[in-house]
Amino acid sequence: MLQQDTLGDGEDHYTFDSLPPEIIQKIAGKLDIKSKYFLVDYTNVLKAIGGPNKRYKILQYTLIEQFKSQIEVIDLTTDSLNDKVSTPLLDILRTHFISEDGSAEDRLVDSTRQKTVLIVDDSTDFEQLPKFVDTVSLDLIYCPFYNNSSINKILMKFPLQYVIDNLILEFKTQEIFAGRNLFGVLDTKFFTFNSNDISPNRRVGTSVGNIQSPWLVPRCQQIILPSTVSLEMDYLTMDSFIYNIMENYGLSFPQATSLQRHQQQHSNHNHSHVDQQQNMSCIENIFHNFLGSVNFYAPNLRSIKFINHRDEETCNFIDVSTLMLNKFKTNSCPLKYLFKLHSFQNWSLPHIEYFSGHRFKYDETAMTGSTERLIRSIRDNVNYLYDFAQDETDDACPYFRVELFPRGTKRTKLLNWLPLEAFSMDSSYPHSTSISPDRNTVSDLSERDNNIRNYNKPVLCLKCDTLETLELKLLPIRKNHSIYIQGLFLPGLKELTLVNHNSVIKRPRISDKRNSIVMACYDAAGANVQNGFDADGISPPTLSTEEDDLEVGDIKPIGFSSWNYLPSCEYIHFTNNNETKQTNFIFKITNLKAHLPKINLAGSFQTFVSEKQKFIVV
Structure with missing residues (x-):
């Protein structure tokens, strides 16, 4: 397959356009009319030898007559x-x-x-x-x-x-x-x-x-x-x-x-x-x-972008709610096909660089909008995903191995990525234990919770060898509970940007053609925060995950679990949005160095002074 490079000014440049006619003739001799890429390859060769250089004219004429x-x-x-x-x-x-x-x-x-x-x-x-x-x-x-x-x-x-x-x-x-x-x-x-x-x-x-x-x-x-x-x-x-x-x-x-x-x-x-x-x-x-x-x-x-109803760039919508999962179960269809289709698995894109990203839709609310119902709804949804994974994987692993992006993608984002959070270790949950860590302390999370059946493991393990820059928004559950980023196996990732502002809604609404209830972050759907409208053109209220709304200055302990592979990640950045309330993250330096071996602390955190401080607040 012969490939073409497109320059930024819109001109076409072929990697073999300066080769002698004998070499090009050998390349042309490899053309197979039965190949599914024949027309594209044939056009590339003809265009490469169709310039002002006269020495290619005879070769071009011969090649045209050969297939005419x-x-x-x-x-x-x-x-x-x-x-x-x-x-x-x-x-x-x-x-x-x-x-x-x-x-x-x-x-x-x-x-x-x-x-x-x-x-x-x-x-x-x-x-x-x-x-x-x-x-x-x-x-x-x-x-x-x-x-x-x-x-x-x-x-x-x-x-x-x-x-x-x-x-x-x-x-x-x-x-x-x-x-x-x-x-x-x-x-x-x-x-x-x-x-x-x-x-x-x-x-x-x-x-x-x-x-x-x-x-x-x-x-x-x-x-x-x-x-x-x-x-x-x-x-x-x-x-x-x-x-x-x-x-x-x-x-x-x-x-x-x-x-x-x-x-x-x-x-x-x-x-x-x-x-x-x-x-x-x-x-x-x-x-x-x-x-x-x-x-x-x-x-x-070079790029795939997703557009909402107001012609603004947003993210691809991945529905993993109970409603969609039931569709797959009723139709006896493995859920792996949902992830393969959203990953553009059957697309060959040799020059792809940018992909807008994905937004996951979970069961993010119950009709009352109370904290207990919210947490229970997400628990049930995630537990259902674990059950799907165990039934489908050959080795009965309780997680999906997914790619999510076209092969070759370098820059993208993930919204509503599910972290390991304290609710998974709540004693009220049937698959949990009585372990209840201090919600204001960041631990190393070194598999100390192995007695929990599934919830010390991610439900999605993302692997993408080419990804260099990722913007990540975690799905928020509880105020001030420790959360841990997990499931990122990205050997080439150099920069990770965390979304640290909150714009979530406090009352449910009917949001899509399936009449499903959604309580999603409206900025994650490509919302215009300044105008106060979400991606569907509806004015969004705010969600209180506790009795009171999140306030500026709230601190959320955050770290990385051992279910990551980020050997090349040097920088952690944060989004700035003056129109929304902002969460202050607190990192533990030993956790960062353990899971991000190349992390540049001084280049990532303005509040970093020395490793003696143990914690970094952003």
């Missing part, structure tokens, strides 16, 4: 210059590969072609769509006009079981807003029912784990965004996709399985894997096929 007899390009997009999309890939295809003679139908039924490229947009007259040939590979280039445009309107014009090898999305600009369903890709209509009476050459849903899936499968198996540098999407995009799949298909086909009996009999593959696939529920099968069959590739994408 194998590729057919049909352009059914608008003739309007105002709406027509122009990108390097489209320009090369239109310049060198569109035939001027013969109808689209005559050209497309030519079975000698190995690949057909069809370029469409929202103005395409679908009556012009020609007859398709099973033996010809089809790449579909879609140029949406609007944020709410959908590829599914176009896919409906194809035969029901016809597979699109590559769906390429091209736009006028390098920065795009993809709405809530990514132009129809993250939509239930993107799936179709397969059958066994169609041509095996064009059957939807290639093998996942070497097994042909005959049931509900995606219409396209490769989604490519070749020119996009910055991608914005609604913060409920992935959450809505997961929820709608379970709502639309879980009730209709609750016991559907992924394999036909005759396929199992004729399979030469591992029988344990076959049995595992056959026992999949409908929902698990859909998520499994989506993650295993559909690959996203954005070679130039």
Whole structure:
């Protein structure tokens, strides 16, 4: 796969554009028309040798002629210059590969072609769509006009079981807003029912784990965004996709399985894997096929941002409330798929640097809003998560190993990250002991609570090798109780920023389409604190986690548990927000040095004088 570097000024620079023609010719010789990345790689090579240097001209001509007899390009997009999309890939295809003679139908039924490229947009007259040939590979280039445009309107014009090898999305600009369903890709209509009476050459849903899936499968198996540098999407995009799949298909086909009996009999593959696939529920099968069959590739994408209803940047919404957990349990679907989807696991983003982050939604309140109900609600929710983890992990570990971010991410944030807090050791909780540490003392937390069943362990263990900067907001539970950061296994993390201001609400409200009660931090949802509105445009009151509201000057002891791996972290920073009440953290120096071996105390804390002081107050 040949990759392209995009300079800050918008110009394109290729890592091999100064090589001699002989070397480039060898690179071009590696191009495989059957590769799923062929069009992107081919365009990169042609563009690299298409500059003013004359020594490349012969090579470019040879390379074009080499594939001209194998590729057919049909352009059914608008003739309007105002709406027509122009990108390097489209320009090369239109310049060198569109035939001027013969109808689209005559050209497309030519079975000698190995690949057909069809370029469409929202103005395409679908009556012009020609007859398709099973033996010809089809790449579909879609140029949406609007944020709410959908590829599914176009896919409906194809035969029901016809597979699109590559769906390429091209736009006028390098920065795009993809709405809530990514132009129809993250939509239930993107799936179709397969059958066994169609041509095996064009059957939807290639093998996942070497097994042909005959049931509900995606219409396209490769989604490519070749020119996009910055991608914005609604913060409920992935959450809505997961929820709608379970709502639309879980009730209709609750016991559907992924394999036909005759396929199992004729399979030469591992029988344990076959049995595992056959026992999949409908929902698990859909998520499994989506993650295993559909690959996203954005070679130039640098950032993914999530936008709320006021067009402000916020975080991706991850619902791990009891309501969502019950959905997964009812549909017999492992919860690991929720984390894999939110992690963008099937996205290949070689140049990704920035990801807006995630906000977790727990059962953060009860109807009365009292402290006891609040704590009990979160306890039950977290206990439910532990039960899921124990049931799903191969080694029965009571925690999930998660990635949460696209591979390669360097800067991001986590909001409502669950700490180890004193409520987990409350004697009133069924899985606790009578241990009740001094709430105003910071300990080393060196696994002294091993007799507690689960709650000396994180429910989520995050691992991301590339992350360098993380902003972290802990889910607050009790005033002045010791809390411990846990579950961060980030070997490359250099800077950790802690959110130390409080903006939480004191009365519950109905906040989303599921009529669930939420008492979340409104600044965490991307709120405009100055204007006094939360992410849904509702004026937020404040929550008192004790009898009185949190006051400026409240001290919360904080530390790091042994359930972290932060060998490179040098600095701890803190957010400043004059519009909200601020929590004063107190750190124990021995705890910091034990779990952050490279910590720069002087560079992290203005109040640090020497290690003789033992504690640092921020």
